[in-house]
Amino acid sequence: MDAATAFLEQFHGETTPAQTLAGRLDEVCREIDETGTYVHTPDELTFGARVAWRNAARCIGRLYWHSLRVRDRRGIAEPADVAAECVAHLRDAGRDGRIRSTITVFAPDRPGEAAPRIHNEQLVRYAGHRTASGQVRGDGRYADFTDRAVELGWERPEPPGRFDVLPLLISRGDAQPELFEIPADAVLEVALHHPEFAWFTDLRLRWHAVPAISNMPLEIGGITYPAAPFNGWYLGTEIGARNLADADRYDLLPVIGDRLGLDTTSERTLWRDRAMLEMLRAVQHSFDSVGVTMADHHTESERFLTHVAREEIAGRRCPADWSWIVPPVSGGLTKVYHRYYDEPDPEMRPAYLPPTPTP
Numbered sequence: 001m002d003a004a005t006a007f008l009e010q011f012h013g014e015t016t017p018a019q020t021l022a023g024r025l026d027e028v029c030r031e032i033d034e035t036g037t038y039v040h041t042p043d044e045l046t047f048g049a050r051v052a053w054r055n056a057a058r059c060i061g062r063l064y065w066h067s068l069r070v071r072d073r074r075g076i077a078e079p080a081d082v083a084a085e086c087v088a089h090l091r092d093a094g095r096d097g098r099i100r101s102t103i104t105v106f107a108p109d110r111p112g113e114a115a116p117r118i119h120n121e122q123l124v125r126y127a128g129h130r131t132a133s134g135q136v137r138g139d140g141r142y143a144d145f146t147d148r149a150v151e152l153g154w155e156r157p158e159p160p161g162r163f164d165v166l167p168l169l170i171s172r173g174d175a176q177p178e179l180f181e182i183p184a185d186a187v188l189e190v191a192l193h194h195p196e197f198a199w200f201t202d203l204r205l206r207w208h209a210v211p212a213i214s215n216m217p218l219e220i221g222g223i224t225y226p227a228a229p230f231n232g233w234y235l236g237t238e239i240g241a242r243n244l245a246d247a248d249r250y251d252l253l254p255v256i257g258d259r260l261g262l263d264t265t266s267e268r269t270l271w272r273d274r275a276m277l278e279m280l281r282a283v284q285h286s287f288d289s290v291g292v293t294m295a296d297h298h299t300e301s302e303r304f305l306t307h308v309a310r311e312e313i314a315g316r317r318c319p320a321d322w323s324w325i326v327p328p329v330s331g332g333l334t335k336v337y338h339r340y341y342d343e344p345d346p347e348m349r350p351a352y353l354p355p356t357p358t359p
């Protein structure tokens with residue numbers, strides 16, 4: 001009841017609901033006595049999901065926390081129905097490239113009822129297929145997850161590709177997950193080209209447009225929603241400087257360095273930095289040229305500081321995790337690098353919580 005009270009006080013402090021706080025607290029108290037839990041009103045759910053975003057200390061995109069669209073699917077708990085709604089989420093949030101920040105909230109934990117759980121880290125991720133030579137084809141970070149999907153019966157594409165979309169693994173509680181393929185037409189993807197180098201197209205690279213985190217439970221007022229996938233849009237650096245560049249992901253910097261004719265024999269030529277910048281240009285150019293929403297680190301840094309200033313004016317703390325907020329390239333060129341922030345507080349609620357370990 002303490003968590004519910006703290007949340008309802010916040011909700012009534014920041015908004016003007018029709019019902020009084022005292023009336024709502026009485027109602028919730030009775031409901032908890034009778035059922036062991038309580039049900040959020042749609043407005044409480046929307047407020048809670050938005051404030052959880054506002055509280056996300058690692059997120060640079062929080063200026064628009066108030067515009068999060070909430071798809072209330074709390075009546076849905078069966079894995080097949082959850083999967084169908086995840087697919088609908090991707091279509092609805094992707095809107096052919098005009099991406100909208102969206103969350104779909106499925107059934108919460110209730111006494112005696114196992115809530116659904118999505119095991120994928122994001123709704124769309126590419127498989128990492130282990131090859132006979134001990135390497136991984138595709139996204140190296142998902143090799144274990146791909147093995148698990150195969151053990152559960154996933155028939156990987158033949159021949160295995162570098163950008164095979166993984167199936168959704170969804171369970172009720174800790175039961176064995178069931179597999180669901182995502183239809184290809186629900187996955188908006190962008191083929192990567194470089195604004196100057198025609199050879200870049202020959203690399204046949206691509207990336208999906210909607211980054212939808214699906215394994216972070218949403219906690220509001222003492223109620224946990226283990227399945228609540230949410231998306232914003234990509235920041236170019238996430239794809240160009242991390243997903244395609246990291247040595248344990250696609251590890252493409254040596255390939256690009258070679259194509260650029262750079263001297264890759266010494267770190268002192270800064271070939272990695274130059275290759276990364278060209279990759280980032282290709283990512284940004286490709287998304288822009290097909291009209292898919294994508295942020296750049298300069299603009300998003302400015303927006304974030306506007307957000308911090310607004311939070312200060314509203315008299316709220318704005319915790320931020322410096323090492324996640326500062327972009328992975330050109331950090332010092334952005335204003336977010338040159339200051340410190342309120343310390344992240346892991347007890348802050350509502351919140352998107354760290355994923356629970358896979359059973």
Ligand code: HEM
Nearest residue numbers: 053056058059060061101102230231232233234235295352
């Ligand atoms: C609107 C555009 C958005 C942008 C540009 C953005 C940007 C980012 C970036 C760059 C990160 C760091 C990711 C990483 O390095 O792996 C991040 C993390 C995060 N964002 Fe956002 N975001 C957006 C929307 C959202 C929305 C709608 C939510 C929730 C409703 C959200 C919640 C989070 C959370 C919880 C994390 C931390 C993830 C973790 O701990 O792994 N973001 N965001």
